[in-house]
Amino acid sequence: MNTESNTRLLVDTLTARRDDFLAQWARTVGEDLRGRLSMAELGRELGELYEALLRALSAGSLDSHGEEFGETRSLLIELSRNRARQGFTPTDTARSVFALKEVLEPSLTGDADSVRAYLQFSRLLDDLGLLTSEAYLRTREEIISSQAEQLLELSTPVVKLWDGVVGVPLVGTLDSARTQVVMEKLLQTLVDTDSTHAIIDITGVPTVDTQVAQHLLKTVVAARMMGARCTISGIRPQIAQTIVALGIEFGDIPTNASLSDALRQALKEVALDAEDDVRGLL
Amino acid sequence: MKDYAAASTSTETVPVATSGDVVSMRQTVRTLAQRCGLSLVHQTKLVTAASELGRNMLVYGGGGVVRAAPVVDAGRSGVFVEFRDKGPGIADLELALTDGWTSGNGMGLGLSGAKRLVDEFDIESGPSGTTVRIVKWGR
Numbered sequence: 001m002n003t004e005s006n007t008r009l010l011v012d013t014l015t016a017r018r019d020d021f022l023a024q025w026a027r028t029v030g031e032d033l034r035g036r037l038s039m040a041e042l043g044r045e046l047g048e049l050y051e052a053l054l055r056a057l058s059a060g061s062l063d064s065h066g067e068e069f070g071e072t073r074s075l076l077i078e079l080s081r082n083r084a085r086q087g088f089t090p091t092d093t094a095r096s097v098f099a100l101k102e103v104l105e106p107s108l109t110g111d112a113d114s115v116r117a118y119l120q121f122s123r124l125l126d127d128l129g130l131l132t133s134e135a136y137l138r139t140r141e142e143i144i145s146s147q148a149e150q151l152l153e154l155s156t157p158v159v160k161l162w163d164g165v166v167g168v169p170l171v172g173t174l175d176s177a178r179t180q181v182v183m184e185k186l187l188q189t190l191v192d193t194d195s196t197h198a199i200i201d202i203t204g205v206p207t208v209d210t211q212v213a214q215h216l217l218k219t220v221v222a223a224r225m226m227g228a229r230c231t232i233s234g235i236r237p238q239i240a241q242t243i244v245a246l247g248i249e250f251g252d253i254p255t256n257a258s259l260s261d262a263l264r265q266a267l268k269e270v271a272l273d274a275e276d277d278v279r280g281l282l
Numbered sequence: 283m284k285d286y287a288a289a290s291t292s293t294e295t296v297p298v299a300t301s302g303d304v305v306s307m308r309q310t311v312r313t314l315a316q317r318c319g320l321s322l323v324h325q326t327k328l329v330t331a332a333s334e335l336g337r338n339m340l341v342y343g344g345g346g347v348v349r350a351a352p353v354v355d356a357g358r359s360g361v362f363v364e365f366r367d368k369g370p371g372i373a374d375l376e377l378a379l380t381d382g383w384t385s386g387n388g389m390g391l392g393l394s395g396a397k398r399l400v401d402e403f404d405i406e407s408g409p410s411g412t413t414v415r416i417v418k419w420g421r
Contacts, residue, residue, distance in 0.1 A: 173305055207308060207326070209333040210389045238326040245327060246334075246395035247381055 064127035080135035171204030179215035197266040203234030233262035283404035286362035290351035328418040331396040343369025360419035368411040
């Protein structure tokens with residue numbers, strides 16, 4: 001008995017009992033996934049996969065890396081990507097493939113020929129199952145690297161709070177590299193939004209030591225050189241006491257306990273400036 | 283000052299070789315301070331002092347090892363932290379502890395400020411390295 005007759009036996013069996021097998025496969029996988037995927041969607045996915053598998057087998061191949069299985073592989077990769085994004089485990093994903101073995105087992109273990117065919121088919125499914133794990137991992141890596149990028153961008157936002165007022169909510173620690181990014185973004189935003197006030201909020205900075213303070217002061221001085229008035233807000237009681245004990249002096253830089261106080265103050269000043277402007281025109 | 287870390291069974295050791303290590307060392311000290319029941323202000327002061335001394339060790343001593351341990355003495359509980367480096371040492375300790383004096387480009391408040399932030403402060407420095415030991419007591 002050769003590969004050809006094995007595949008013919010497989011194709012015959014898979015074709016003859018298609019609906020039966022498909023329903024059973026979907027049920028088995030559905031139980032594994034415990035209803036986290038709708039049966040209709042699962043049925044469609046597995047149906048497509050089943051047809052692709054059948055077509056490849058009809059072409060006489062049992063080699064999962066072969067050209068005939070190209071369609072099957074791309075369907076599986078797609079399936080794994082979706083599973084990875086939906087938060088299923090790699091086991092859940094690979095089991096979707098392996099479950100077909102269980103389905104076929106009772107009808108393909110009758111005589112020696114069908115056992116051989118079953119074993120070959122089983123090997124094929126093993127390979128395809130491994131493929132899903134690989135695709136799953138690749139997708140997770142893509143997700144992680146895109147999240148890391150997002151985090152870097154998120155960590156230094158400069159936002160326009162009001163006409164003429166921009167805010168810099170700092171979160172985490174402030175080293176030289178971050179200070180550079182914050183400073184560049186702040187100065188550029190001051191120009192772009194034509195703002196006269198900047199509020200640097202340090203509520204999210206857990207430790208204000210001399211290095212952080214020095215970087216903050218530099219940023220404020222740079223913003224002042226652009227003609228902006230700069231306030232540092234979000235000084236919590238324990239931070240205030242620590243700064244005093246350290247001996248850091250913020251000089252004439254206005255500071256506030258909360259961002260809302262700083263914003264209120266800035267808005268007052270913006271309004272005063274506007275009045276002055278109007279009087280100047282008259 | 284007594285080496286409380288040697289006597290304690292729950293000493294945590296953190297090597298500091300990069301500025302990322304300073305951040306994780308700070309977290310270790312903060313967790314320990316929380317466990318020892320230090321108030322938020324005391325926690326913040328201790329962590330800030332640890333941050334200064336850890337960064338000094340990194341910048342001037344080429345990195346080193348930090349050991350932190352809880353201490354209990356006469357009914358008080360607190361946190362002990364030791365910073366040990368094998369750098370060139372500090373030539374003039376008195377000058378180094380003066381506000382506003384720096385050999386680098388910092389604010390010159392790290393060492394003197396750290397001393398003010400903690401309850402006990404001890405520094406030994408020689409050509410074979412510098413060791414700073416601090417204790418912050420709870421209320």
